[in-house]
Amino acid sequence: MQLTWLWRGLRTGVLTTRYPRRPERMPDGWRGTAVLQRDQCVVEGAPPSCVTVCLPRALSVEETGGDRRLRLDHAACIACGLCVAACPRGALSISNEFELAASSRARLISEHRPKGDRAA
Amino acid sequence: MLHPDADPARVRGHSRGGGATSFSRIEPLAGAIPVSATAELELEGLAIAEWPDRVRRQTHRESVMFADLFGTADPDGGVSLTLLLSLPDGGRWLALRDRIEAESTYPSLVAGGFPAAEWYEREMLGSLGIHPVGHPHPESLLRGAALASADMARFAPLPAGGHVVDFPLGPVRSGIVESGHYGIRTVGEEIVDLRLQLGFKHRGVEQMLAAVAWPLAPRVAERISGTDGVAHSMAAAGALERLLGVDVPLRARQLRSLFGELERLYNHAGYQADLCGATGLAVAQAQFDILKEQILRLAARIAGHRYLFGTIVVGGVADDLDDAALNDVRDTVRPVRDAFEALIDLVATSSSHQDRLQTTGRLTLEEATRYAVVGPVARASGLAVDARRDHPYAAYDALRPTLHVVDGGDAAARSQVRLEEGLASADLVLDLVEELRESAPLPALPSPASRTLPGDTVGFGWAEGARGTELHWVETDRAGAIGRYRVRSASFACWQAFARCVPGDNILTDFPIIEQSFGLSFAGSDR
Amino acid sequence: MSRTGFQLPLLPGRSPSEPPDTQDRTRALEAKGASEQVGARVRRLFGGSFHLRHVDAGSCNACESELKALANPYYDLHRLGIFIEPSPRHADGLIVTGPITLPMREPLLRTYEAMPEPRLVIAVGTCACTGGIFAGSELVAGPLERLLPVDVYIPGCPPSPLTLLHGLLLALGRVEEARR
Numbered sequence A: 001m002q003l004t005w006l007w008r009g010l011r012t013g014v015l016t017t018r019y020p021r022r023p024e025r026m027p028d029g030w031r032g033t034a035v036l037q038r039d040q041c042v043v044e045g046a047p048p049s050c051v052t053v054c055l056p057r058a059l060s061v062e063e064t065g066g067d068r069r070l071r072l073d074h075a076a077c078i079a080c081g082l083c084v085a086a087c088p089r090g091a092l093s094i095s096n097e098f099e100l101a102a103s104s105r106a107r108l109i110s111e112h113r114p115k116g117d118r119a120a
Numbered sequence B: 001m002l003h004p005d006a007d008p009a010r011v012r013g014h015s016r017g018g019g020a021t022s023f024s025r026i027e028p029l030a031g032a033i034p035v036s037a038t039a040e041l042e043l044e045g046l047a048i049a050e051w052p053d054r055v056r057r058q059t060h061r062e063s064v065m066f067a068d069l070f071g072t073a074d075p076d077g078g079v080s081l082t083l084l085l086s087l088p089d090g091g092r093w094l095a096l097r098d099r100i101e102a103e104s105t106y107p108s109l110v111a112g113g114f115p116a117a118e119w120y121e122r123e124m125l126g127s128l129g130i131h132p133v134g135h136p137h138p139e140s141l142l143r144g145a146a147l148a149s150a151d152m153a154r155f156a157p158l159p160a161g162g163h164v165v166d167f168p169l170g171p172v173r174s175g176i177v178e179s180g181h182y183g184i185r186t187v188g189e190e191i192v193d194l195r196l197q198l199g200f201k202h203r204g205v206e207q208m209l210a211a212v213a214w215p216l217a218p219r220v221a222e223r224i225s226g227t228d229g230v231a232h233s234m235a236a237a238g239a240l241e242r243l244l245g246v247d248v249p250l251r252a253r254q255l256r257s258l259f260g261e262l263e264r265l266y267n268h269a270g271y272q273a274d275l276c277g278a279t280g281l282a283v284a285q286a287q288f289d290i291l292k293e294q295i296l297r298l299a300a301r302i303a304g305h306r307y308l309f310g311t312i313v314v315g316g317v318a319d320d321l322d323d324a325a326l327n328d329v330r331d332t333v334r335p336v337r338d339a340f341e342a343l344i345d346l347v348a349t350s351s352s353h354q355d356r357l358q359t360t361g362r363l364t365l366e367e368a369t370r371y372a373v374v375g376p377v378a379r380a381s382g383l384a385v386d387a388r389r390d391h392p393y394a395a396y397d398a399l400r401p402t403l404h405v406v407d408g409g410d411a412a413a414r415s416q417v418r419l420e421e422g423l424a425s426a427d428l429v430l431d432l433v434e435e436l437r438e439s440a441p442l443p444a445l446p447s448p449a450s451r452t453l454p455g456d457t458v459g460f461g462w463a464e465g466a467r468g469t470e471l472h473w474v475e476t477d478r479a480g481a482i483g484r485y486r487v488r489s490a491s492f493a494c495w496q497a498f499a500r501c502v503p504g505d506n507i508l509t510d511f512p513i514i515e516q517s518f519g520l521s522f523a524g525s526d527r
Numbered sequence C: 001m002s003r004t005g006f007q008l009p010l011l012p013g014r015s016p017s018e019p020p021d022t023q024d025r026t027r028a029l030e031a032k033g034a035s036e037q038v039g040a041r042v043r044r045l046f047g048g049s050f051h052l053r054h055v056d057a058g059s060c061n062a063c064e065s066e067l068k069a070l071a072n073p074y075y076d077l078h079r080l081g082i083f084i085e086p087s088p089r090h091a092d093g094l095i096v097t098g099p100i101t102l103p104m105r106e107p108l109l110r111t112y113e114a115m116p117e118p119r120l121v122i123a124v125g126t127c128a129c130t131g132g133i134f135a136g137s138e139l140v141a142g143p144l145e146r147l148l149p150v151d152v153y154i155p156g157c158p159p160s161p162l163t164l165l166h167g168l169l170l171a172l173g174r175v176e177e178a179r180r
Ligand code: SF4
Pocket: A033, A034, A050, A053, A054, A055, A056, A057, A058, A059, A072, A076, A077, A078, A079, A080, A081, A082, A083, A084
């Protein structure tokens, strides 16, 4: 009996990923996280339609001195993809990127940059 | 019995757009007792005191199964109590409903002949403060933050003699397991009592389901129990579709069944892996894990999510599968199926594994019926229930899945049922792939998402997940907002029987195996 | 970006066998980025292998399923010297899933306190990172960063096993972190 199991185990061969030594990728359609095309977004509507469909409130509008910016928090995004369809300008998409971990929240935030804004 | 004010046109039930669609119109929650009847769900207003008699009369005609008991806080302060029963012979559900004052008492249904109601009444005691008179243990089931320090004081009186040791287990336990607390009392090796404390993972999903915009409900429902995500989102979508009177096109229903069976398949493989891990059959564990991973990867390729989140939407499915995707399903599932079949034989003849499972954690048919368990746990105790057969939804009216029922009731029987069901799910997936090749493409239907829900109405949906039947019940208020969302998860229905079947013949080292053989989820029961 | 809760002042108290030049190393480490610091610390203190303790603080169980998948032959976590520990007393890192429900708050903090220093905290899944869909609910005490200093955030609902590998290796300073 034990031998049968051993035989099955050996026959399976090596399946193990070599990550991180060899790069890996997730399938094309896999939803990793939302991606904001920073210069496409116009922050239209109050709130914008993408913000209303986002269940975990990963999308929000930051208002500082009359300047409205869309903020995307990748740490909150559940990659449901609903904002992609909601955006009339195609500013949001879903990527299959999987190397998403970060050591600080700040690194997980994308902020849209209005056109002509040259401040980093 | 009709309510005197009821408008007969409303009472007759509303089949808007064909026989498959029906929903129950209820009278305004405040005041009148709702009275309704439809093809699938019969809703009847009746004083609680008369419920046992009413059910007894029904039992003479057909088999009646306890499904759920829950209370709804009405806006004016009262509580509507609903007893939900499954009538599998006719493929119908029967709901009895009565209204009582908040913080008041009512005759316990445990005393009235529904032993399964015990934990349901204790849950209502905690959440609504209504007291069941005549209940054997009237104490709250989910005790919120107060239960963090588990008290072992609630054990049964000490047995005379023997060396009594109490083991508190949890909520944080070793390895990667969900949080829950067990108090195990042993005399010598034997487990003489078991206390199960639920509620550590209570995160208010029902309240959230009532609060979010209704088209998002399936997205929240998935996260009740992630590994039953398809079943929960299907049940949520079903409830809302019946509420709206929306018909789901055939191809969408077939795709739902396909996703549901894929979910069952990876769960059954993962279950076997965990069970083999518990008995120390390491190679088998790895082999089943490989099969599970292969299905999860398939899901990521065809649906963009390893756990198939996001696939079910109200009105149908999010995306169709093209021929390439269907080929992928076939080419992946076929070898998985064959490997699964080969492993069944190997597991059945692994004596070290089977010895640990046989006679361990036995749940008799009588107890299974008594506590109205569902899913593979019920079927392993000889109780033939399965929502896919008893209340066909999605594409199951045409598929007619076979039920795998065995008598043992022990861990070996539960393992056997889930082995056979895994194989059956793989076969169903392969059948569905062929049917999907033939079926007409998904029609472009207007999304119901912009519609408002009808007011004062009940929608009810269900689905059979890997752990059993998940029930979702939605009630709207006068304005059409969701006033109450109730989820009865399969795990909740089974935990009560689990706690009963551990003490007795089992020794302490059996406990992990019994727990694993039930394969329940705390996330589902705690909500 | 300063991980003040986990700065190296914690180090001297750790063990009597600490090499005498700790102070210098401390200064050298502080100059590096957070993940490098963590990685260097793991290499030095944890002797290359990394032992983790898991606490489920109210997850939906998909995150657990993905964590379990790390042990399957496809990912084989052990090959990287990472192990899931049965006891907090021997753990170097704490992985937390779920939005931290109220009843799990205390058990979580107690587990953290039982761990020897230095200890890493890794938030697994959107729920632990930000509360996810449960953010703002009065029934949750989270997100995790409200209760404990978080060293690595692994987003995703649930994070795929490869994302988890990326996060765990990031904790060890063996990979680059995500950049936005
Ligand atoms: S993908 Fe979903 S969760 Fe992520 S930003 Fe878009 S709407 Fe929000």
